[in-house]
Amino acid sequence: MVEKEAVPRTFGSFAKTLAIYQKLTKMETALTTMIERSKVPASETRKLLRCTTVEQAENVPLYQYMRDMFNEIGFGDLRISSIDKFIIRFYVEDSPVAKLYDIKGKKTCYITADALAQFFTKDLGISSNVEEIKCVNAGDDFCEFEVRMQPLPVYQIALDDADKSILALIVKGKRKSAEIADMLGMDEVEVDYRLNILKNYHLIDDDYNPTEIGITYYQFGGKILAEIEEEFSPPWEERAKITQAISDALSFAEAVNEALGTETQEVLKENVINLAEEAKKSKSFAELLSKYMKKDEEGGE
Amino acid sequence: MMKVLASKVDDVAFEIGRKYDGIIWVLRDGEMYLAHKDLYFTDGQKWYCVPIDALESISVVSENPLKVKFSLPNVNVIVTGKNASRLLALRHLLLPYIHDREIREIKTVLKLWYLGIRSTEGIATVLESELEKVKAIVSRAMGEGYIDKNGDLTEKGLSVFSEEEVKLLKEVRNG
DSSP: OOOOOOOOSSOSOHHHHHHHHHHHHHHHHHHHHHHHHOOOOHHHHHHHHTOOSHHHHHTSHHHHHHHHHHHHHTSOOEEEEEEOSSEEEEEETTOHHHHHOOOOSSOOOHHHHHHHHHIIIIISOOOEEEEEEEOGGGTOSSEEEEEEEOHHHHHHHHOOHHHHHHHHHHHTTOOOHHHHHHHHTOOHHHHHHHHHHHHHTTSBOTTSOBOHHHHHIIIIIHHHHOOOOOOOOOGGGGHHHHHHHHHHHHHHHHHHHTTTTTSEEEEEGGGEEEHHHHHHHSSSHHHHHHHHHHHHHHTTO | OOEEEEEEEEEEEEEEEETTTOOEEEEEEEEEEEESSEEEEEOSSOEEEEEGGGOOEEEEEEETTEEEEEEETTEEEEEEESOHHHHHHHHHHHHHHHHHHHHHHHHHHHHHHHTTOOOHHHHHHHHTOOHHHHHHHHHHHHHTTSBOTTSOBOHHHHTTSOHHHHHHHHHHHTO
16 A cells, blocks of 8 residues: 555644635636636637537637637646547646645645636636646646536537527428438438537437437527527737736736735734634533624723 | 734624524724634624634625634634625635544544444434534434444444554554
8 A cells, every 4th residue: 555645634824824825816716807807708708618629729819819818827738638529628737836835645726626617616616616627736738628528518619609599390290411401401411410419419410310308408408508609809809918917917016926925924823712612612512602792891891 | 922924815794603502702993814813803892813823604694795614513704795705715725624624523422433322312422522513524424424323333434444543443442
């Protein structure tokens, strides 16, 4: 059995902790700036969702923008390790975030996971849960993050009107791509491409029959999911401005952070109410409450 | 007199309340400080200490305005800060240490389990802990593969102990 390295119960030096805290605060400030300016139109998000290989996904403008911005903020070089319908995994080699922490034997990059969750949820409009599944601080070779997207918004964004029209014809009994192409005035090659997308999302089976999900989507999904897609310019058209805003946010946070660590207090331990200890000693919180209310009364407050 | 150096995080509004029904005990405007092993909250009169080691979770309960909940056994402290980035950064700074606590809790329960105490009531009694909490830890240990379906510690379960600890546990178990 491998001897586990001891995990520190508390921080290293306080000065180092403050330095880490300042760096994290800077990153949070820059992240907020990036998220506020990076709303992506559904038509661009769709390009990423429709990818079936890492190579395809890494060529999508949305991913390239995301990679640049995450690097700019200080999360490191975000690469895609795998892509599936509802799950995308990203990895970062040599993560600057992981390097901040003086911890061995456990995952540490919560800020990167949160950044991904915010980007997917707020900028792409896809509610997502993100978990760090590998971390160099836990002994892995790189840090890896799993983005689990909620299926409903994925269906909402991944399929466009043409896909929905094809699905409608299939539910109504049409099976041949030539016939569908003719009915929709579409090229047959395009119909085949779109049929593959419907297959990928399990809306139709390999024999072009609608699946249960496909029928449900056709019957109810259109109504539930019907939303007029808002058209606006993708954020990468203003990449220079956003990069500058991130840079300004980092500088601003750095200036403000100088105050962090300078505003200090010497706290007298004797004058402090230790909430953990008191909660343990008192059998119920009511006792704790009355105890301190009594202290307040005695103190004439 | 023992003094602790603490660095100001932000001007905050903080509420200290009972965990299970949310009854608020203290609701104040004040300041929040970070020290080597603790967080401190003060309204200028009283100082309240949250030991980092005792934190069970830190979660965002509201985004606008940002409210962050620091959970201790029996007690929650909910904080609203002027600067959201500072509170979020503090959460990310502390989260790895909180996970450490969860692993320690699992490890403690696994030790007793290995020694043959396999009823949650028994473990709760030995640890003087709440039964519900022990049940949650055992359930997590099973769900995450520390304990197999036969109730034995898996390789993953045993890997949380050092060789020395396993040796000692075997000695105790074998009398």
